[in-house]
Amino acid sequence: MATSRDDFGIAIRSALLQRGARQKFSLFVLILISIAIFLLDYSQLKPVKVLRSVINDGVYRISAISSSPIKFTSATKDFFINHLFIYEENKKLKEEVEELKKNKLSNSFLQTQNKKLQEVVQIEEKLSFTTVGAKIMLDKNSPYLNSAIINKGQNSGIKLGMPVLSKGHLVGRIVEVNFVSSRILLLNDLNSRIPVIVSPTGEQAILSGLGDQKPSLEYLPENFELTEENSVYTSGKDGVLFSGISIGKAVIEDNRAKVKLFTDPNQIFLVNVVLDKATDLEAM
Amino acid sequence: MAINIKKFKNDLLRLVPLLFLIYICISEFHTQFYMWKIFSFNLQFIIIYYWILRDPSIIGYGFVFLCGMINDVVLSLPLGTSAISYLFVSLVAAYVRNATVRSTMYTDWFTFIIAIIIGNFITFFLLTKFTEIEIEYSLVFYNSLFTFILYPAFWLIFELYKRAISLRTYD
Known part of the structure; x- marks a missing residue:
């Protein structure tokens, strides 16, 4: 029992502290650095916030550039799908235009009525x-x-x-x-x-x-x-x-x-x- | 000259898993599929766990830390959250590597549960205790479940890739 506990301890210690041939930091050091960064970010100090803002701007720009192949693929897919259904969409849109033409007349009447009522209740028109x-x-x-x-x-x-x-x-x-x-x-x-x-x-x-x-x-x-x-x-x-x-x-x-x-x-x-x-x- | 080109090609091939990990952290690469509601998985966990376990020289701990930082910035999580989580996944992988003599897909898969639980628990703990971000437990659960289910598929792909680059190196 004691031997198995020792084995566990040795394996964990080795995993935490061992560094590979090309590795500069052990896992233990990196975990400590991560915790320190987390606490600094959590503290919301002004210099940290400014630094985070600068990092955010930089990373977002790189992200936007690196995401362009994914966006291009997605846009191309959408383009082809839209073209497949263009005939049906056109037919539907024509019907909608007809319907909207009919509604336009009744809307203009309602708009006039609404304006008059707003004048009565003195509501500021700031939409x-x-x-x-x-x-x-x-x-x-x-x-x-x-x-x-x-x-x-x-x-x-x-x-x-x-x-x-x-x-x-x-x-x-x-x-x-x-x-x-x-x-x-x-x-x-x-x-x-x-x-x-x-x-x-x-x-x-x-x-x-x-x-x-x-x-x-x-x-x-x-x-x-x-x-x-x-x-x-x-x-x-x-x-x-x-x-x-x-x-x-x-x-x-x-x-x-x-x-x-x-x-x-x-x-x-x-x-x-x-x-x-x-x-x-x-x-x- | 020919040897240099061959070495360069081999080095480049060995860099692919690391570049892929950085790319999925920094770009809009989706592993959260909105249309299927519950289907999402953590590809970063899979990549880190597999490569730290099977060939730690491919993805170093420093890059795991860096990817965690990038992921936090992109997802607007407090800096360090993903880095700690990824490093603990690496810790489990490094422990399993040290403790086992001969690993198979099944032993890797079984021990991956522990890595997922620890990794997600750390993220969950840090977010609930230190931020006001609300977490949908079911989404995290499904994410963990699909990450676990999909591991063998990625294990197979990575294993084939690892064999291919090993063959090239000793060619």
């Missing part, structure tokens, strides 16, 4: 945003975080918490800002929580990421019944995100209120980071 365009540099999923990296950072006025839009719909918010890059926490990440409002009824809820494609609606009133007409917008209750940004359509799945996002966060390529609400003049 446009000042944004900065950015490109997705890196989009790598892990069991721990669903996030994407964009090629704009502090230099473009981006700050923590700013909402990120794709095709005009919310896809996430900024959780890390470096000098020339930032990280977006996507709406479907487990750590994402966004206060929302369910239209047209006006119920407040929290949109929580579940790690899959459809985030769930939580803290809805008990007797609330979802219909297919329900859309979800940001409520701006947290004081960080602006209100009225469209997110998706409410759906019931697995007996749970979920949201089918208008923009799939895993298919985004170009995004807009909302810097501020634009004034009416800017919006024009």
Whole structure:
């Protein structure tokens, strides 16, 4: 028994301290260095944060370059798939155009009516945003975080918490800002929580990421019944995100209120980071 | 001259596993397949475990540490998290190498469970105790399960590759 314990001790000690012919450090030394780096990063000291920011920018650039063959392959595949279904898509689009033409007339009437009503209740018309365009540099999923990296950072006025839009719909918010890059926490990440409002009824809820494609609606009133007409917008209750940004359509799945996002966060390529609400003049 | 070219080719072939490891850490190489929801695996664990166990001269501990650091930056984890996890996977592999006389695919596969458990436990512990990142336990479990299941397939590929480069070296 004692011999087997000794053998274990010798084997572990040897594994920890032994160095190969071409190795400069033993495992033990490297584990100690890793723990020291972890503690330094955890301390959140300002010089460490600045250093991490510089490292992040550098690594993200290299990552973006090294990922280009993967992106090219994926884009080529999408290109061929799109071409295969182009005839059907064209037919469908023609039908949609006809439908939209019909809706346009009724919309213009509703717009006029809405403007008049807003004048009556004196609501400020500030639904446009000042944004900065950015490109997705890196989009790598892990069991721990669903996030994407964009090629704009502090230099473009981006700050923590700013909402990120794709095709005009919310896809996430900024959780890390470096000098020339930032990280977006996507709406479907487990750590994402966004206060929302369910239209047209006006119920407040929290949109929580579940790690899959459809985030769930939580803290809805008990007797609330979802219909297919329900859309979800940001409520701006947290004081960080602006209100009225469209997110998706409410759906019931697995007996749970979920949201089918208008923009799939895993298919985004170009995004807009909302810097501020634009004034009416800017919006024009 | 001819000998130099041959040596260069051999050295390059020996570098391939290391370059592949660095590439999957730094690039958008997906081992998390979103469309199948639960299917994901940790290819880094497999590469590190196999090569540290079978031929530690191919991937040095220093590069394992470096890959861990790169992985942390790319995935936005606290610096050092993946490095500690990968180094402990290397520790298990180095221990198994020292403790066993003749290893087979089955012994490697069986001991790989311990490496996966220790590696994932360290990541899990550091993230839950020192950060506010929420972890979906089921995703981590499935990730570990598929990493374990897929090990023999990669073992076979790496074994064939190792034999090919050994044959070239002693050619």
